[in-house]
Amino acid sequence: MSVSERSAAATGTGESAMLARSFRGAVRRNAPGYVFLAPWLIGFLCLTLGPALVSLYLSFTDFDLLQAPNFVGMQNYVRMATADPKFIAAMRVTFLYVILSVPLKLAFALAVAMMLNRGLTGLPIYRAVFYLPSLLGASVAIAVLWRQLFAADGMINSVLAVFGIEGPSWISNPRYSLYTLVVLSVWQFGSPMIIFLAGLRQIPTDMYEAASLDGASSSRQFWKITLPLLSPVIFFNFVIQTIEAFKAFTPAFIVSGGTGGPINSTLFYTLYLYQEAFGNFRMGYASALAWVLVIIIAIFTAFSFLSTRYWVHYDE
Amino acid sequence: MSDEARVLPGQGSDHPYLRSALSHCLLMAASFVMLYPILWMLAGSLRPAEDLFGGGASLIPSQVTVNAYPQGWFGLQVNFGHFFLNSLLISSLATLGNVFAASLAAYAFARLKFFGRNFWFALMLGTLMLPYHVTLIPQYVLFLNLGWINTWLPLIVPKYFAVDAFFIFLMVQFFRGIPRELDEAAQMDGCSPWRIYYKIILPLSLPVLATAAIFSFIWTWEDFFGPLIYVSDMNLYTVQLGLRSFVDSSGTSSWNELFAMSVLSLIPIFLIFLFFQRLLIEGIATTGMKR
């Protein structure tokens, strides 16, 4: 080495030393993040990524669960796009379900959360009562309950009869059956309600006090204080509820008895997937269906995130 | 801080009693609607079997029999108390792992800068989108190779690796609502990220941690597909598996026992909810969030 190189090496200003230093710096800067992320990262790589990639591979095979899978290329995707009327029915039913149930559910959840946040007597009881239906999520009893409510001689029609309206058999008529499932979803608004409550609780009261002193009406306070400060939570509930609605399975399964009927009117996408996988022994095709759903949900979520800059306020 | 004192200023009115009475009426009517199906289930657990399906939607049983409760509790090969204990154990362990691991990951996403953060965040969200029926088989084979079949390990261990992205996302949203000035002040005092996490973020996040605990507990309690696939031994059954043993759609089902045990199984999760919602409601309005 030349004299200049030797002295550069000694004082640590040579190229390799600077690279080493910047590398060490990078490690030091990124280390805390990765240390905190480590449990999730390990779980993701070992427990989630592997099975997800396998299911992606299976979507290009004719896997029937009982025998080894054979590669068939794009066959499943082609069938989905060209020769599957049930796929189209399932998409239509699912989109309709998402569009109807998510806004309704969120609206109820927010309205009730705001009411409950105001300090009434008996508040804890009401809070618990409104959450109770959400505890019955996967219960087999729901199928029986819903039929008792929405059949031609069920309770809803008894109530309607008081007003002189003769209701149809909501739950077994293909024109209305999906709405009974929307009602079921909205009935279980307890989960987003609790999250809204937690979010409302995080808004400091002194903001409201200051606004009152300035003479702001309660409606103005809602639009100028509550909504903006709650927006990260609203965004969360919106994204999560939409993803859940796209993936909804249990309500349709137990209420329609796994059939998606009558006449495919309750054929949720994941129910169709399940029928293909376990009923018709076409797990390869079901995997393809699943990945198409992932893409649809991902597109929707990406747009949602892009929209946050217009309406979601983070304190950063 | 109690529930009562949360009346926001500027929301009083000239007719406080009328307003309050109206609110109560509305809430009580809504409560009845919310509770009706559960009341029907309770009534069903007290009716004789032949009356269950032909009788329409009435809430009052024509004949009250409490037989379904002991029959449901002791009638299966293993008594139901076992299932309650199992579910309690599994749900508690899973919740502990979930809340802790998710908060670590959420802190990283919300507060720390590191290379590839957005990329991992997107992937994390991506895990929410895949329907579980398709990853079911590969995961089953994975756990089969690990020798974890017929144990509770597949139900508990993944939670300690924050496998439920829902909770990470939830906490990220809440952490981002905590003012950065607190972090910055602590940093200037020389605090490490761990200290900031432990001493500042966590205490200020009690509402969301309580929320996550409630959801995690209840969802693990309600989960049946996981236990269905991974648990064969009846002694290891959870409450949901026990409930489903009462129903066989190809033949006769024990509906009274199902309703009776379903009513009972609502009680522990309801109690968990009541317990944790105290934490949820102990807001942070008095803990120095003045701006």
Next chain:
Amino acid sequence: MSNFTMDRRRFLGAGLGVASMPLWSSVPGFAADGAQLRMVWWGSEERARRTKEAVKAFEGANAGVTVASESMGWDDYWPRLATQVAGGNAPDFIQMDYRYMFEYARRGTILPLDQYMGSALKIADFGDVNLKSCSVDGKLYGANVGVNAFGTIVDTAAWQDAGVAAPTYGTNWEQYAEKAAAYGKAAKGKKKYASADGSGNENLFEGWLIARGKSLYKDDGSLGYEPSDAAEWFKFWAAMRKSGGCVPADVQALYKNTIETSPLTLGYTASDFGFSNQFVGFQKMNKPALALTAQPVVANGKPGHYLKPSQMFSVYAKSKVPEVTAKLINFLVRDPAGAMILGVERGVPASPAIRDALIPQLDGPSSEVVKFISALTPYVGPLPPAPPQGAGEMNAALIRISQEVAFEASTPEAGGASLITEAKSVLKKG
């Protein structure tokens, strides 16, 4: 049922056992020289109780053999079994169903049992019919657990109240329609309709086709009927709906192939169609006394009934102890020590010897079932050709198209045509 004792000590012991056990795998059996075998079935709690008792008797008679058993409801059974098969981890002893048997046998998942006939399996006295009904492509794949036939379940009191003679053995389809219409006019009270809408019921449709000389499928796996047959079928039920003889579309759409959702149980009709081994369940869920009789027949037609296995017991192809499993199967279906415990809960035993031994102990509804099978047996036809791959989808298609016709979204002729078109694409996929 008071089979329980509130034994605190046992509870605590079990609790401690559970607390210490769960995090480690179920310990493999440490039977000295014996086999360890896993078994699975679907069914109710009653079936589980009987089966476990019988299995205990088997363990007692076969020292060194331990059996670990699992059971669950029908809906959960198939996804779970399929998952286990996909992992290569299915139980040795598998309860099988007629339709699924073809899928599992043709994919090599269950074992042909011919090699055990005469040695571990002594079921020759089941007779050709009951052995053939559990065979696929000429090989025996399961032991027939119960003989079943499709019939009509009748609420005799309701028919009496309406002053119309209930359908019975030998009632033909025209008479059935007349009776139903007469009932509809005469009935007061909630049970306004005589009959369920059978247009979407594949078993009923099959009985009607066979009686007319057709069938659901041919031996080569193609469809065994024409669009005109399907159209005529849909037309018959459209007429029934119009005359008030059977329930309207939105009531029939409540039916999810379970006893609880049957229009009979829900209180709309005075009869419904079902398999004989569902009769006991029907009686349990219905207050009035029920009777079991044959399906309507086709005047001057062939016999439309046939004897089907309600379920069968099979052996997993990858089982390490197939011979012991076959022995257990034999114990449960042919050895009085086991078969008497199982009783007729799974169906009428295929072995005449066991059947005769059971008759004295049967209660009302169960003996009604045995009487029905015995009365029907001289008049049944041969087993129809085996369902091809895609048969399950065709069943779903029939239900859906029948609903389209019933809700008047389609006409009987159009419905018949679309059923055939759908069959062509479904069955071709194979």
